[in-house]
Amino acid sequence: MNRVSRHPMRRIVAAGLALVLMVGWxxxxxVDIQVVRAAELNEASKDVRSETDVIYGERGAILDANxxxxxxxxxxxxxxxxxxxxxxxxxxxxxAADGGTVDVARDExxxxxxxxxxxxxxxxxxxIDGELADDPKADFAYIAKRVDTDVYExxxxxxxxxxxxxxxxxxxxxxxxVAGNLIGFVTEEGEPGAGLEYSEDACxxxxxxxxxxxxxxxxxxxxxGSEVVNTxxxxxxxxxxxxxxxxxxxxxxxxxxxxxxxxxxWATVTVMExxxxxxxAVADVPTVDPNSPSSVDADDRGxxxxxxxxxxxxxxxALTSASxxxxxxxxxxxxxxADFRYLPPNGANINDxxxxxxxxxxxxxxxxxxxxxxxxxxGERVSxxxxxxxxxxxxxxxxxxxxxxxxxxxxxxxxxxxxxNQTKYATMFGQGLTTTAIQIASVYQTLANGGVxxxxxxxxxxxxxxxxxxxxxxDEGRRVVSEKAADETSEMLEQVYLHGWLAxxxxxxxxxxxxxxxxxxxxxxNGGYQAGYLVSVSGFAPADDPEFVVSVSIMNPxxxxxxxxxxPVFQQVMSQVLxxxxxxxxxxxxxxxxxxx
Amino acid sequence: xxxxxxxxxxxxxxxxxxxxxxxxxxxxxxRRARPRLAYAVVALASIGAIAVVQLLLSIAMTQGAYExxxxxxxxxxxxxxxxxxxxxxxxxxxxxFLAANAEALGMVPNSDPVYLRLSDGAVxxxxxxxxxxAASSAALVPNALIDGVPLVTEQPQAETAKGEGGKPDSPAxxxxxxxxxxxxxxxTPATH
Numbered sequence: 001m002n003r004v005s006r007h008p009m010r011r012i013v014a015a016g017l018a019l020v021l022m023v024g025w026x027x028x029x030x031v032d033i034q035v036v037r038a039a040e041l042n043e044a045s046k047d048v049r050s051e052t053d054v055i056y057g058e059r060g061a062i063l064d065a066n067x068x069x070x071x072x073x074x075x076x077x078x079x080x081x082x083x084x085x086x087x088x089x090x091x092x093x094x095x096a097a098d099g100g101t102v103d104v105a106r107d108e109x110x111x112x113x114x115x116x117x118x119x120x121x122x123x124x125x126x127x128i129d130g131e132l133a134d135d136p137k138a139d140f141a142y143i144a145k146r147v148d149t150d151v152y153e154x155x156x157x158x159x160x161x162x163x164x165x166x167x168x169x170x171x172x173x174x175x176x177x178v179a180g181n182l183i184g185f186v187t188e189e190g191e192p193g194a195g196l197e198y199s200e201d202a203c204x205x206x207x208x209x210x211x212x213x214x215x216x217x218x219x220x221x222x223x224x225g226s227e228v229v230n231t232x233x234x235x236x237x238x239x240x241x242x243x244x245x246x247x248x249x250x251x252x253x254x255x256x257x258x259x260x261x262x263x264x265x266w267a268t269v270t271v272m273e274x275x276x277x278x279x280x281a282v283a284d285v286p287t288v289d290p291n292s293p294s295s296v297d298a299d300d301r302g303x304x305x306x307x308x309x310x311x312x313x314x315x316x317x318a319l320t321s322a323s324x325x326x327x328x329x330x331x332x333x334x335x336x337x338a339d340f341r342y343l344p345p346n347g348a349n350i351n352d353x354x355x356x357x358x359x360x361x362x363x364x365x366x367x368x369x370x371x372x373x374x375x376x377x378x379g380e381r382v383s384x385x386x387x388x389x390x391x392x393x394x395x396x397x398x399x400x401x402x403x404x405x406x407x408x409x410x411x412x413x414x415x416x417x418x419x420x421n422q423t424k425y426a427t428m429f430g431q432g433l434t435t436t437a438i439q440i441a442s443v444y445q446t447l448a449n450g451g452v453x454x455x456x457x458x459x460x461x462x463x464x465x466x467x468x469x470x471x472x473x474x475d476e477g478r479r480v481v482s483e484k485a486a487d488e489t490s491e492m493l494e495q496v497y498l499h500g501w502l503a504x505x506x507x508x509x510x511x512x513x514x515x516x517x518x519x520x521x522x523x524x525x526n527g528g529y530q531a532g533y534l535v536s537v538s539g540f541a542p543a544d545d546p547e548f549v550v551s552v553s554i555m556n557p558x559x560x561x562x563x564x565x566x567x568p569v570f571q572q573v574m575s576q577v578l579x580x581x582x583x584x585x586x587x588x589x590x591x592x593x594x595x596x597x
Numbered sequence: 598x599x600x601x602x603x604x605x606x607x608x609x610x611x612x613x614x615x616x617x618x619x620x621x622x623x624x625x626x627x628r629r630a631r632p633r634l635a636y637a638v639v640a641l642a643s644i645g646a647i648a649v650v651q652l653l654l655s656i657a658m659t660q661g662a663y664e665x666x667x668x669x670x671x672x673x674x675x676x677x678x679x680x681x682x683x684x685x686x687x688x689x690x691x692x693x694f695l696a697a698n699a700e701a702l703g704m705v706p707n708s709d710p711v712y713l714r715l716s717d718g719a720v721x722x723x724x725x726x727x728x729x730x731a732a733s734s735a736a737l738v739p740n741a742l743i744d745g746v747p748l749v750t751e752q753p754q755a756e757t758a759k760g761e762g763g764k765p766d767s768p769a770x771x772x773x774x775x776x777x778x779x780x781x782x783x784x785t786p787a788t789h
Contacts, residue, residue: 074680148684149677174687176740221666224658249692249738256737291741509709509723579710585721
């Protein structure tokens with residue numbers, strides 16, 4: 001037996017104690033690292049080799065009724081360089097085609113780079129010198145913004161060491177100015193700037209996510225299992241419109257040509273489905289190309305059809321006539337005797353646009369000649385309150401269901417209590433109150449649809465990434481006037497189309513058409529009226545079974561200051577609509593109604 | 598039931614005690630020495646094997662990471678390629694470009710709708726000749742994307758076998774250009 005084994009217990013206790021101490025120390029360290037300082041250490045570890053990347057969610061597309069893409073998200077690239085590094089690099093080596101390397105001098109590289117991004121090498125050199133003059137340590141400068149993939153790849157191929165790039169999610173509008181005023185645009189900062197991009201942002205907007213990952217030191221290869229998605233990205237929904245882009249293109253073209261021809265300030269053309277209230281085309285001139293919104297005035301970038309209310313003028317007589325018939329106070333053949341001037345007992349002073357002696361107008365004849373005095377005599381048979389209520393029921397005085405960005409509701413001049421004696425009569429023929437072009441189209445839609453107003457629809461709904469359609473538009477109609485009142489008004493408007501002074505200019509062979517012109521005075525903002533007029537035509541076809549409403553408004557066509565400026569637009573657009581949708585031509589002619597008695 | 602056998606069990610004391618005999622105690626460790634070594638070998642070999650397998654797995658993972666990286670780069674490259682081509686396609690199918698080409702080829706729009714009813718051969722609507730004259734409509738509805746893209750009539754007559762990106766095939770020479778050459782033969786689906 002040796003000496004150590006004399007006290008075996010003491011040895012065991014010592015070893016046990018050492019073991020307990022050691023394990024205890026490990027536990028303390030473990031808790032310290034994993035719990036107490038966990039967050040701090042995690043942060044520190046991230047800084048070492050961890051990278052944080054944005055996962056881009058894709059903003060939804062804007063599609064027309066047939067699925068044609070009007071707006072889509074694309075990746076664009078900003079090209080940047082480091083002025084400091086650029087001046088420190090006299091030349092660099094580039095791989096040559098034969099596998100070797102060639103020396104490229106800095107200025108040579110700048111010239112090549114300039115050629116790709118559409119600037120000159122000297123320009124770039126000036127920019128670099130300027131940046132360095134401001135700050136000798138300048139390490140970052142944009143040299144081109146939002147270049148497309150082609151340019152990006154050509155820049156990459158140059159292999160210039162001090163040139164970098166960054167990804168910028170952007171918007172592209174493949175059809176250019178087609179529906180440009182409706183779609184709006186997204187600003188350079190990625191914020192929705194106008195139009196549907198703005199008003200329907202809730203549907204379109206995406207959410208970016210974020211991920212972190214570790215990479216190897218030299219070649220930046222992701223270390224397996226190190227990717228952590230901190231927040232997931234969400235794509236936006238696709239906005240489904242009722243617009244038909246081919247028709248929209250045609251309508252814009254016709255309107256733009258007419259504006260140029262007549263020297264007008266602006267024009268809007270609206271095409272609506274008579275039975276559903278869906279907008280097939282809403283053209284605004286001047287037209288904005290959302291790919292370069294800054295190329296037109298800020299005032300011209302929205303859609304005036306929604307945002308610019310105007311005094312509609314004589315197109316409004318159709319509404320008042322429907323009110324009179326609906327109230328049982330007249331029919332297409334009931335008559336009045338009207339002079340060119342009418343002085344009602346309340347002290348108002350109503351004049352026609354041209355001189356004429358006493359005429360025995362029927363209501364039909366009143367519309368054909370567009371007589372303000374005769375309209376006043378028919379209109380005063382109905383109470384102001386009832387006329388006002390009809391206007392509200394027709395959708396006037398409040399914005400349409402579309403809810404377009406900056407949409408106006410028009411102004412009914414308060415209400416019957418606030419109308420003065422002149423306004424009481426003026427509101428019968430569309431002066432003294434304002435409406436938008438969309439509202440006028442909606443009034444004609446109601447008359448075309450047997451007195452039932454359908455909600456105005458521009459957006460079909462929002463197609464979510466999972467394929468479901470949310471925020472679907474309502475399709476519930478509302479009766480405004482009796483079917484008899486609407487149909488008789490429609491028959492009178494057919495007589496206007498056949499016998500009005502523009503009959504030759506808006507003739508569409510083979511179809512029955514109902515239409516009315518308007519030549520409205522425009523307030524100058526100081527209580528008076530401007531010299532120019534807002535000329536318009538609204539109507540629908542085929543009148544025997546109305547399918548389409550077309551409403552044209554042209555502001556101040558200086559070379560032709562009458563509704564003759566708008567008639568050819570109406571004719572061309574309506575013809576195109578009827579042709580495009582393969583509408584069967586009307587068989588019979590419209591029944592004749594007497595214009596006088 | 599359990600109480601019964603206890604009563605019948607014979608008393609222990611009645612059994613004759615076995616005779617005690619002395620014998621040498623077995624050497625401790627002598628017989629266990631061999632099995633202990635085997636355990637150690639097995640344990641060490643297992644650890645070694647695990648280490649080797651882990652090393653191999655780790656190498657395979659790293660290798661995979663590089664392969665993945667290469668594939669991701671290829672994917673990004675192909676996505677950019679796809680983006681470029683769809684950019685081109687969008688340009689070419691925009692109504693402005695189609696209309697400008699149609700006009701360049703001498704076509705004019707006819708807005709008078711006329712139909713032939715097949716059932717009885719009736720002509721619906723009044724046939725009217727196209728008025729024409731709607732030239733240079735391109736500027737009316739601008740599209741910044743098609744600036745500088747040549748029209749069909751401005752294309753060079755000689756077409757290469759592979760249509761150049763961004764330009765439609767020229768119909769002027771009467772024969773449509775050959776489709777792009779397939780480098781790997783016809784694409785076939787990989788099924789199992």
